[in-house]
Structures are given as C-alpha cells and as structure tokens.
Amino acid sequence: MIGYQVVTASNGNEALEKFRNLEPDLVVLDVMMPKLDGYGVIQELRKESDVPIVMLTALGDVADRITGLELGADDYVIKPFSPKELEARIRCVLRRIEKEHIAGLPNSGVIQVAAFRIDTNKRKVFRGDERIRLTGMEFSLLELLVSRSGEPFSRGEILKEVWGYTPERHVDTRVVDVHISRLRSKLEDDPANPELILTARGTGYLFQRIVDPMSADKA
Incomplete structure (x- = not known):
C-alpha cells in the first residue's frame, strides 16, 4: 500500500512475534489463520497493547464480526474488498488515534x-x-x-x-x-x-x- 511500510505474517504466532519486535502503528488481521486464529491474536494483543486492529471477515459472517469487535478489534472490512477500501479504513482508524480533539x-x-x-x-x-x-x-x-x-x-x-x-x-x-x-x-x-x-x-x-x-x- 502506498505510503505505508507493510510487514506480513503467515500465521498467528508469527504475527505476534513480529508485532512484539516491530511495534507497528496498526494491525490488519484475518480471522482465518493457521496455528493461532485471528481471535486468539486479538486476545493476546489486547493483553499488552492498545494498537488499532482492523479485522478482515467474510461477507456473511456477522457472528465473526461481532466476536472480533467484542474481543477488541476497532473496525472491520468485509471480504472481498478493494485495496482502496482497505486503505480508506486504515486512514480513518489512524486519524482517530491521532491527537484530534472534539470541538x-x-x-x-x-x-x-x-x-x-x-x-x-x-x-x-x-x-x-x-x-x-x-x-x-x-x-x-x-x-x-x-x-x-x-x-x-x-x-x-x-x-x-x-x-x-x-x-x-x-x-x-x-x-x-x-x-x-x-x-x-x-x-x-x-x-x-x-x-x-x-x-x-x-x-x-x-x-x-x-x-x-x-x-x-x-x-
């Protein structure tokens, strides 16, 4: 994605390891991952960090979206999605955690x-x-x-x-x-x-x- 430095992980355990080493500004997380699924990753991340999390979820899986949000995800994008939509959601979430103040x-x-x-x-x-x-x-x-x-x-x-x-x-x-x-x-x-x-x-x-x-x- 233009303007962002992106690091990927092939499974949940690797994602946690890279997160702890790199401390990224935002995490984009798929529910379906080997070894440790997205829910498990969210739970572990929320024990140690307030990092923004955008969850990727399948079109019909309303239960998946609700579960992810309850565990601590900040937002979600429904698959299939366009790269522009994902970038828009990322920009929006990052804007909200900057030092903006309500009038x-x-x-x-x-x-x-x-x-x-x-x-x-x-x-x-x-x-x-x-x-x-x-x-x-x-x-x-x-x-x-x-x-x-x-x-x-x-x-x-x-x-x-x-x-x-x-x-x-x-x-x-x-x-x-x-x-x-x-x-x-x-x-x-x-x-x-x-x-x-x-x-x-x-x-x-x-x-x-x-x-x-x-x-x-x-x-």
Whole structure:
C-alpha cells in the first residue's frame, strides 16, 4: 500500500512475534489463520497493547464480526474488498488515534468526570492513579460522548464521528453497541446497570451529565 511500510505474517504466532519486535502503528488481521486464529491474536494483543486492529471477515459472517469487535478489534472490512477500501479504513482508524480533539472540550486537555480523569492530549483515562486501558476507538467514542454530556447521540452520528462512516456505506450498527458494551465493562461499577453511559431509547447513547453536589446545594 502506498505510503505505508507493510510487514506480513503467515500465521498467528508469527504475527505476534513480529508485532512484539516491530511495534507497528496498526494491525490488519484475518480471522482465518493457521496455528493461532485471528481471535486468539486479538486476545493476546489486547493483553499488552492498545494498537488499532482492523479485522478482515467474510461477507456473511456477522457472528465473526461481532466476536472480533467484542474481543477488541476497532473496525472491520468485509471480504472481498478493494485495496482502496482497505486503505480508506486504515486512514480513518489512524486519524482517530491521532491527537484530534472534539470541538468544545476544555483547552486544558484534562477533563474530570465522576471518578475519572480524561486526558485528551495523551488520550488516556485514569481512575485515581490507576490507568484504564482503552483502545483508540474506545477513547474516541468516550471523548465524543463526553463532549455533549447529557445529550444523546444516535448510532448514525457515532458511526460518522468515530468511524468516519457515511450513510452510503451500509454498516451494522452493532459495531457501536459492541464498543459501548466494552466501554461500560471498563468504566462502570456494574456494567449491567450503567450509571455513566446510558441508552437513549429509540435514539442511541449518552454520557450522563454529572452534577456537582456542592453546586446542587447552592441552587
């Protein structure tokens, strides 16, 4: 691909070895690989890295796509695909992990929300002194929701703002649902009964506006 230095691997174990030696900026991963399949590779990568992962999946394998996303993939491309489509998805994912900021966020680059400190410059989230490891897409999704706390985003808006999808491209909106589920599992005390990232019925999702108790007492 023009503009990228590409390293290939013939099986999952080799892919992990090359990843650890080279530390690439992004991984394109096929589900079907010998020795260790794509799912196994994603699981191993997510134990040690937040590197963006684009998954290659067969046309009819919706279950494959959902499983890959649940394990930690950031995006997917359906086979067969054109090289231009793959390059477009790679560019989009890489753009999202660069230091882009949602308009309206504080200039300091650090936002305190509930028990969490969100550093938009370093793209990191902390609970006290503990870092909460988020993938690039998970951080971008959280950043978007926080930028308009208390107001819902539709799944279509989220797909456009976070993944760069346009209405012309048919995308399974469960991509959003899976990433929301992953965020809740990392941020919520009880992911089954979320208090921060809420479902807006018939619309999409919103980040609960946090009211300062001191401000509430004065009101």
